[in-house]
Amino acid sequence: MSYKTIELEVLRYRPEMDDQPWFQVYRVPCEEDWVVLDALNYVKDHLDSSLSYRWSCHMAVCGSCGMMIDGEPQLSCKTFVRDLPDRRIRVEPLANFPIERDLVVVLDDFMEKLQRVKPYLIRQEARALDQGEHLQTPAQLARFKHYTQCINCCCCYAACPQYALIPEFLGPAALALAHRYNADSRDQGREEREDVVASNVGIWDCVFADACSVVCPKHVDPAGAIQQMKIASTVSWYKDHLGLGRKKT
Amino acid sequence: MSGKSYVKPFVREVSKTTWYLARGRDRLHMAHEASCVFVGLYALLLLWGLRALAAGPEAYQAFLAALGSPLSLGFHWVALAVTLFHTVSWFQVTPKAMPIQIGEAFVPGPVIVVGHYTVWVALSLFILFIGGVFHG
Numbered sequence: 012m013s014y015k016t017i018e019l020e021v022l023r024y025r026p027e028m029d030d031q032p033w034f035q036v037y038r039v040p041c042e043e044d045w046v047v048l049d050a051l052n053y054v055k056d057h058l059d060s061s062l063s064y065r066w067s068c069h070m071a072v073c074g075s076c077g078m079m080i081d082g083e084p085q086l087s088c089k090t091f092v093r094d095l096p097d098r099r100i101r102v103e104p105l106a107n108f109p110i111e112r113d114l115v116v117v118l119d120d121f122m123e124k125l126q127r128v129k130p131y132l133i134r135q136e137a138r139a140l141d142q143g144e145h146l147q148t149p150a151q152l153a154r155f156k157h158y159t160q161c162i163n164c165c166c167c168y169a170a171c172p173q174y175a176l177i178p179e180f181l182g183p184a185a186l187a188l189a190h191r192y193n194a195d196s197r198d199q200g201r202e203e204r205e206d207v208v209a210s211n212v213g214i215w216d217c218v219f220a221d222a223c224s225v226v227c228p229k230h231v232d233p234a235g236a237i238q239q240m241k242i243a244s245t246v247s248w249y250k251d252h253l254g255l256g257r258k259k260t
Numbered sequence: 261m262s263g264k265s266y267v268k269p270f271v272r273e274v275s276k277t278t279w280y281l282a283r284g285r286d287r288l289h290m291a292h293e294a295s296c297v298f299v300g301l302y303a304l305l306l307l308w309g310l311r312a313l314a315a316g317p318e319a320y321q322a323f324l325a326a327l328g329s330p331l332s333l334g335f336h337w338v339a340l341a342v343t344l345f346h347t348v349s350w351f352q353v354t355p356k357a358m359p360i361q362i363g364e365a366f367v368p369g370p371v372i373v374v375g376h377y378t379v380w381v382a383l384s385l386f387i388l389f390i391g392g393v394f395h396g
């Protein structure tokens with residue numbers, strides 16, 4: 012006997028037959044330890060094999076199953092049915108992205124923005140192999156480690172009011188990743204990223220609504236990263252204009 | 261062999277005027293943003309006073325007299341309440357913008373928030389002191 016039967020209200024969009032999305036309700040008998048993804052898998056396996064959604068790891072690592080659950084961007088593999096107050100649960104594709112099909116969204120815009128911030132270690136002087144590895148102290152690692160937890164689930168983009176209103180905005184996850192590398196003691200690429208990060212679609216488009224950090228399932232705190240880059244960028248500007256010279260911050 | 265393409269992404273429009281009404285945190289954010297209007301208005305009031313001071317004793321006395329009007333007092337109470345809300349909601353998020361790392365650990369957020377309140381009180385007392393409030 013199931014723990015409770017829920018009504019899963021799923022936004023459907025089948026581009027070959029629908030002009031616009033519509034809600035379909037499924038009655039799903041859930042077990043106590045089920046997450047919303049389990050309920051979707053039940054629908055797929057037993058009720059309606061045409062339902063489309065992304066998932067892979069089922070343990071909050073792959074970042075594939077981000078979706079709007081009762082209006083909040085969340086990982087469906089991390090959201091327990093028992094923690095949701097109502098028996099009727101509304102599931103929609105991530106907000107602020109075009110819908111490809113059902114719960115699948117088009118992420119091309121995010122992928123393009125991610126590349127623009129050069130999210131990898133950049134060295135001005137390449138280190139020869141015989142020089143050994145780049146050493147890093149635990150304190151230097153602690154400075155940016157929490158930003159490495161991002162799994163690109165895009166829940167932050169779905170929560171960000173600025174991205175909703177200004178689609179050109181680079182957005183939380185891409186900027187947080189830029190800060191992750193800027194703050195890495197092994198990296199020398201801050202100057203290269205600055206033109207994009209501090210552009211009119213970068214950090215200065217953020218109004219610090221903090222919604223990205225509130226919804227982040229990995230506690231990355233993109234809002235904090237962006238504010239810290241604003242401070243670093245401002246300090247650099249003054250150093251440049253007062254002739255004090257820059258140092259890596 | 262290639263099948264027919266059904267790529268037809270559906271874009272959900274977002275209202276540019278009412279987007280913040282749906283969620284409590286967005287409403288709070290917009291309230292914080294709107295409260296800066298009163299901060300700005302009060303800055304203009306202080307500039308007006310400075311201009312009156314530069315214009316001479318009579319102009320400054322007229323400015324002080326205007327401050328005592330019921331309209332001015334009402335504005336001051338509203339501005340005080342709104343500015344306090346602006347300050348508190350800003351101080352709450354300061355640990356995110358300016359984390360302090362000591363060794364491998366970060367200073368707890370509440371300590372940074374309390375630090376801001378401490379500086380705020382100290383500066384306020386200093387301004388009251390140079391304003392002559394404590395001279396009897």
